[in-house]
Amino acid sequence: MADLLDSLDKLPKIRQFDAFPKTQSIYTQRSSKGGLLTIISAVTLLALLWTELSSYLYGERRYSFAVDNQLQSSMQINMDMTVAMKCHYLTVDVRDAVGDRLHVSDLEFTKDGTTFEIGHADRLDAMPREELSVQKTINQARKKPLYRKKPKNKKFSRQVAFQKTAHVVPDGPACRIYGSMEVKRVTGNLHITTLGHGYLSMEHTDHKLMNLSHVIHEFSFGPYFPEISQPLDSSVETTDKHFTVFQYFVSAVPTLFVDARGRKLHTHQYSVTDYTRQIEHGKGVPGIFIKYDIEPLQMTIHERSTTLIQFLVRLAGVLGGVWVCVGYAFRITNRLTTFAGSVATDGDSPESYAASYGYSRPNLEKSNSWIKPNDAVDKLKDKWAGFGGGMGRSGHRKIDSVQQRILSEEGRAY
Template sequence: MSTVWEKLKELDAYPKPLEDFRIKTFQGGAVTILSTVIMLALFISELSDYLTPNLTEELFVDTSRSNKLRINLDIEFPKVACSYLSIDAMDSSGEQHSQIEHSIFKRRLDADGKPILGDAPVKTEVLGDSSIGKMPAGAAGAENTTTKDKDHHQDGEIKNVNDTALAKPQCGSCYGAETSHLKCCNTCEEVQEAYRLKGWAVKDLSLIEQCAGQAEEMKAIFNEGCQIYGYMEVNRVSGSFHIAPGKSFTLNHVHVHDVQPYSSSQFNMTHNIRSLTFGENIPGKTNPIDGMDGVATVESTMFQYYLKIVPFTYEKKKEIILSNQFSTTRHQKAVGSYSGESGMPGVFFQYEISPIMIKYSEKSKSFGHFAVSVCAIIGGVFTVAGLIDSTIYKWAKLFKKLELGKLG
């Protein structure tokens, strides 16, 4: 047995000198401390790299057209009250989306842009639910395809409240706009709806008895702001959505916004896009228009955002997240009869979905690769430190001999 141990000793590649023949120097201690710090720093760096997964990219044709597209938005309008803003969504053909699942709220803001205390956010509709199949003969249409702010009132003149009395308390007057389906107007909204069905515009709401209690609300239209936030899910096709003043509806298959009793030129659509994303939010993903301000230098400004959406999937371990990234281009212009440009004030987003999808996959590094790297760090630093220590020691001995005159 002792013979085996003796033969095993002969294979020792690391012979140990006797303690009496070991020389420890100040320079050697300094090199040891420095090399230890370097090894520790490199080890931490390698460990961090090992724990951070690699991200690979692949491109392929998007086949997920049957899925819904989730639009998350948070936009502030400091110059228009919530009661006079509406949001609409349409597909690429101009038809309004149907069966939209949404959860979009309006929060009133004061003149300083802060939420009004004691006023809870109100859930709002995404699509205008008023549709007009045919306009009465002789009634003028909207000024353009998206705005209706001129006076198209013909007969049924509104008289002063003092000269007009309700025939019956339970059946209010529609001021000449009665139809076979709408004979009584007991609220201000019903009067406005009756005039809208006739294709007329209301000149002065203060002359309508049912609207007498809304005087304060009308004064606040331009003294308040509005925050619109939430999400909506639309069909996964190219389309658009917009936020504009007035009540929206469809007139002879044309999308119209009724801003009566005001003019579209009175609305300042200055806004701040706090956030706009498509699909699930992914931590660390930046969006190109988050925090972007749109400032209307003149009244009746139309803001247009053209978005190119590229869908992608993010595979993290066994979890797959479907989301989107996008680029944007913005244009703005003054609209109205005085500018010669068609359109209406508002913020319009037109998006196009790319047929190509990007697949991001997280792949972790192997432990073997990590172990090899750690061994290389320790061995390499130890070897280089030994060479440096040996060189310093030899040069120190050489200078010492020179001082004593014993060289050569």
């Protein structure tokens, strides 16, 4: 390959079409300004390269809002919670704005006896507010390997799979309630209460056994979507009172996710406000109440990705454009600096340059080489002329240039 290029380089006609002319090294000049600008340019190019590479690997997302025009009649609720009471005394019910009451059976939600462990959960009011923002809700993924696993058909599944209970204790002191169910897509209230408190029951729970401290491992609406982090996930509420009411006011936002292939997924994200209060016996119903409402606005998330060819074209355009622009900027700045210096010295005139700085010498006149004194340099010139003539006849042709250099240095020293 190198031999072929060398042979082509010898052809004069092909050489005329060279769009990349080379400059000999003797005509190039390096400077500290150029080195500093090169370092800055390299750092900028690396930052742009990382940005383009991240966009190619992870894609870009655009968000938009519009009025929700879905005509769905139902939606899916997913819950995974551990309550510090035995499963026998707990009941799960749902009431909606239509007036229907649904008792959640073991077919929708599974109850496993276990021990009450807080683990990595935090109180909802102790979480930083940034984690509850829309940006965090969108960008953070769920990280619950102990309680949740992905379904086989990945994120575009309407099934939510849950991990098996880590420590199953039959008739244990705590109860893990988990599962998914379909409810009407209207305002509703999902609540967990004890037998004999809130609804008519043949059994009444002993007040000394009532402790509704709980850990919410998972609470979400709609199918599995790993890129949405729900605020109630990994939250905990504890109490040492028997009659405690835990209330969560949830505002669900319909969300449409469209991936790079055009596939659509309808799900929900939400914001939440919690409230805890103590009540007296006979003046309220102790329990865990999750009141949810559907917002009329829909968020649409469009995922965009680029192909390898598009990535290479964009990368070449961005990096090449920055490099060329920096080169032109350096040349323009360098020429402006040179022009400003030339104006300051009045066209490189020695007399004007010296006068501008307050220096002047009498009896100085300009010669072809530099500034020389009238008498002393004339004598020195005659002396070197006689010497130079003899040397010139001997074949030393560079005496004149050496003489001029010495005269220049003598005049400058004078």
